[in-house]
Amino acid sequence: MKTIKQISIFLENQSGKLSDILTALKDQNIEIQAASVADTTEYGILRLITSDQKKASALLAEKGHLVNLNEVLAIQVEPDTAAFADAIDALTQGGCSISYLYTFHKDGKLVLIIRSADIQKAESVAQAKGLTLIQGWE
Amino acid sequence: MNNKYWNEEIETMPRKKLEQFQVERLKKTVEIAMGSEFYAPKFKELGITPESIKSVEDIKRFPFTTKNDLRATYPFGIKSVPLDKVVRLHSSSGTTGNPTVILHTQRDLDQWADAMARSMYCIGLRNTDIIQNTSGYGMFTGGLGIQYAAERLGALTVPAGAGNSKRHVKFITDFGTTALHCIPSYATRLAAAFEEEGINPRDTTVKTLIIGAEPHSEAQRKRIEEIWGAKAYNNFGMSEMCGPGVAIECQEQNGMHIWEDNYIVEILDPVTLEPVPEGELGELVLTTLNREAMPLFRYRTRDLTRILPGDCPCGRTHVRLARFQGRSDDMMIVKGVNIYPIQIEKILMQFPELASDYLITIETVGDNDEMTVEAELAQATDDFAMLQNLTKEITRRLKDEILLTPRVKLVGKGVIPQTDGKAKRVNDLRNNH
Numbered sequence: 142m143k144t145i146k147q148i149s150i151f152l153e154n155q156s157g158k159l160s161d162i163l164t165a166l167k168d169q170n171i172e173i174q175a176a177s178v179a180d181t182t183e184y185g186i187l188r189l190i191t192s193d194q195k196k197a198s199a200l201l202a203e204k205g206h207l208v209n210l211n212e213v214l215a216i217q218v219e220p221d222t223a224a225f226a227d228a229i230d231a232l233t234q235g236g237c238s239i240s241y242l243y244t245f246h247k248d249g250k251l252v253l254i255i256r257s258a259d260i261q262k263a264e265s266v267a268q269a270k271g272l273t274l275i276q277g278w279e
Numbered sequence: 280m281n282n283k284y285w286n287e288e289i290e291t292m293p294r295k296k297l298e299q300f301q302v303e304r305l306k307k308t309v310e311i312a313m314g315s316e317f318y319a320p321k322f323k324e325l326g327i328t329p330e331s332i333k334s335v336e337d338i339k340r341f342p343f344t345t346k347n348d349l350r351a352t353y354p355f356g357i358k359s360v361p362l363d364k365v366v367r368l369h370s371s372s373g374t375t376g377n378p379t380v381i382l383h384t385q386r387d388l389d390q391w392a393d394a395m396a397r398s399m400y401c402i403g404l405r406n407t408d409i410i411q412n413t414s415g416y417g418m419f420t421g422g423l424g425i426q427y428a429a430e431r432l433g434a435l436t437v438p439a440g441a442g443n444s445k446r447h448v449k450f451i452t453d454f455g456t457t458a459l460h461c462i463p464s465y466a467t468r469l470a471a472a473f474e475e476e477g478i479n480p481r482d483t484t485v486k487t488l489i490i491g492a493e494p495h496s497e498a499q500r501k502r503i504e505e506i507w508g509a510k511a512y513n514n515f516g517m518s519e520m521c522g523p524g525v526a527i528e529c530q531e532q533n534g535m536h537i538w539e540d541n542y543i544v545e546i547l548d549p550v551t552l553e554p555v556p557e558g559e560l561g562e563l564v565l566t567t568l569n570r571e572a573m574p575l576f577r578y579r580t581r582d583l584t585r586i587l588p589g590d591c592p593c594g595r596t597h598v599r600l601a602r603f604q605g606r607s608d609d610m611m612i613v614k615g616v617n618i619y620p621i622q623i624e625k626i627l628m629q630f631p632e633l634a635s636d637y638l639i640t641i642e643t644v645g646d647n648d649e650m651t652v653e654a655e656l657a658q659a660t661d662d663f664a665m666l667q668n669l670t671k672e673i674t675r676r677l678k679d680e681i682l683l684t685p686r687v688k689l690v691g692k693g694v695i696p697q698t699d700g701k702a703k704r705v706n707d708l709r710n711n712h
Contacts, residue, residue, distance in 0.1 A: 149661035151691045179663045183688055186663055207659035207691045241663070256661065 142264055143274040144212040146194040147254065151207040152178070152185040162187065165204050171197045175245035175254060188243070190215075190254060213256045214263055215275040220251040228253060228272055235266030283594070285400035289540050290595045297596060298335050301543055304568035306332050312574045315359040317352055338543050338566060341576045343552070349379035349519070357573050358382050365572050369518050370418045381518050382572040388427065390569050394538055395428030395516075395524030401595075402512040403530060404458055404487060406433030411456040413465055414492075415441035420522025421492055425460045428524060434458075444472035451483055458487040460523075463495040463503060463511075467635050468697070470506045481508030489514045491523060494603055494621050498628030499635060513602065519578055520565055526600055534587040534599025541569040544598060545577070546586055549607045560585045562607055563600065581607045583619075611705065613641055613648045618681045620704045626676050627654050632669055636695040639685075642708040650685040652677065655695055 152158050166173065172192040179186045191197045194210065202208045218224035225244075232239065232255070240256045252275065257263035267274055284290045292300065306329040312318040321342050322328070331337070349357065358365065367383045383391070404410065410429040414421030416438060429436040439450050447469055450456060461469065466488055470480040485507055490500070491514035503511045515535050516523035526537035537544055546561040547554055555561035563580045583606065587599040605619030612618075620639060627637050634655040641650050654673065660666065666689060674687045696703060 147661060149659050151656055151659040151666075151689075153690050153694055155694070181667075184666070184690075186659070186661060186666070188661060205691075205693050207656055209659035209661055211661050213661075 142212065142261065143268065143276050144260060144264060145190065145215045145254075145275060145277050146210050147213040147256070148189040148191065148194055148198050148201070149209040149211065150187045150189070150201060152180070152187050154180075154183055154185070159187070161204065162201060162206065165200055166191065166197060169196065169200055171200070174247065175243060175252070177241075177243035177254075179241065188241075188254075190245075211256075212260050213254050214260070214267060216253045216255060216267060217247075217250045217273040217275050218253065220246060220249065225251060225253065231270035231272060232257070232263060232266055235262075235270060237263040237266050285397040289538075290397070290401075290536075290597065292540075292596055294596055297539055300540060301335050301568060302332060302337075304540070305335070305338070305543065305566070306330075308566075308568055308570070308574045308576075311571050312359045312576070315357055315574075317348070317357040318359070318574075318576065335543060338545065338577065341566070343564070343577045343579055344575045345579050346379060346519075346581075349381075350377040353377040354380040355382065357575070359574055360384060360572055367423075369420050369423075369522065371518060379519070381521075383521075383570075384572045387521065387570050387572050390541070391424065391521040391524055392427040392431040394521070394541055394569075395424060396431035397538065398514060398524050398527035399428060399432050399434070399458075399489070401527055401529050401536070402487060402489070402510070404429075404432060404434060408432075408434040408457045408487075409437065409454055409484075410434045410458045410460065411437040411439050411447070411450060411454070413439060413441060413447060413459060413461040413469070420516065420518045421460070424516065424522035424524065425489075444469055445476075448472050448476055448478070451485060452478070455484040457484055458489065459485055460489040460514075462493040463490045463499055464493060464635070466490060466503045466511065467506065470503075480506055483507075485509050487512070489523075489527075491515055494605060494609075494624075496621060496625045496628055497602060498625065502628070502635060515600070515603075517580060519575055519580075520567060521570065525565075529591060529593040529595060531591060531593050534591070534601055536591070536593075536595050536597045537600055539597045542567060544586070544600075546584065549581075549583075555585075558585055558588045560601075560604060583607060609705070611639075611641060611707065613650055614683050616682050618683075622680050623652060623677060623685075624704075626680050627652075627673070629676070630654075630669070630673060631657070633657055633673075634692070636697070637704065638695045638706060639704060640706040640708060643710050648709060650683065651688055652685045653688045653690050653695060656689050656691060659691075 174190040177188045198208050198210050216228050218228050237257045242255050244253050310329045364384050365382045366385050369381050371379045412425045416422035473480045486509050488511040490511050500511050512528045515526040526535040528535050543566040545564040547564050549562040563582045563584050565578050566576050567574045583604045584600045605621045610617050634657040636655040638653045670687050678684045
């Protein structure tokens, strides 16, 4: 499948928790490509795309964090709103729901990280619609 | 010879004969306790003499003994024999007042070791086993009590003691330990220590766990057995009665046989102190029948349990106690509702999304009591809605069980405070507590 791995970390609302995670990654020279936080007043989920997901997830688990790895789509489009809208349109028309989405810029392009309830279907719809899927960066 | 019983005659004694045996021992115990400054005047007042005891029913004539009595007579006020006959004492920590002291003669220690050895034999341990004890060796009876019993059984005994999980991991690995004695929360933590070393606890030589000294649910036991790929047997003891070795589950794992040759068992309504109807929940009240330094009569254990009806397929005739439903001491009254921590634990254990640690906090907010239940997640997820639904569902199920709505807070690993002793489950911060 043309998907990438995303790291999700359970964050209780505790001061210093995020710093711990960032420091640990920094110390191992792991670069963060994109991050997103979904939160309530009590806890949050930190979702990360890094330069080395395997190493990052193992490292954070070892530091005592609750870590989960799952598949998400990384769709690369031109860095403008029109291209963004087209990509979302294509998925919606293909019958895919979007659970969550975040974006980042890389190499002059816009990258959309998308999770859909049915990730396999989302992937095949994206392929069929001619969207550029990224399988990871080295 | 591989007999099924450590002491077949005693363990399978027909009820009638067992009761007669209890009567004889009760007479003897009264005779010994006439030497106690605490009991002698009470017996005199109530007309209790060895000769006046005709049946087990006579236990109802005896006065109750409470933990407060032990504190008030600290340290040696209840002793029945001169101190020169006493060879050891054990003591509780005394965090809430005077500690309590329990005295032992050499005979008491021998009988205690024999009872706990019988308990070990009952769950299938033999002299070929290697038994590692994770209890502290000191005033706590779980250290020496298990040590002498395992030696009595003839097993190779590893007195590793409390704490230092890494060392436990090394000993288990190096010595090929086959059985562990530990509190249930430590069974889980030690398993985690193995996993940190990259060893699956199921791949170790450990095949039996003796767990006790901490309330736990059936679900928690099942989880421990699953993690370890071993059998975990619930063991009951209390220092007032000697220590570990008072009651244990047999291999049927359905209720703990309490050794009735050593104790008279009563299940009483904690308020009226009258016997509850057969098979119903009440406070366990015990009278020692085989101790001499410090026999205790009708000791109120504060543990809530019931006697399981019917005969046990294992052939032992000694009654079986159901899993303890908390302690009358542990009971929290929140907004007028009586709640036991084990009720909450039972619900939390039904969620595979949760790990085994939890903490109940009660505080006064305005004029109200508010309860917060912090529950440790077993794993992370990217799915935010799942966590929100999980919180809702836990809240709903807890409300069904305890009849009030707690605030449920999911937490990550290591947030709930841990000590090497017993896990703290309740944090009562109310102004009036």
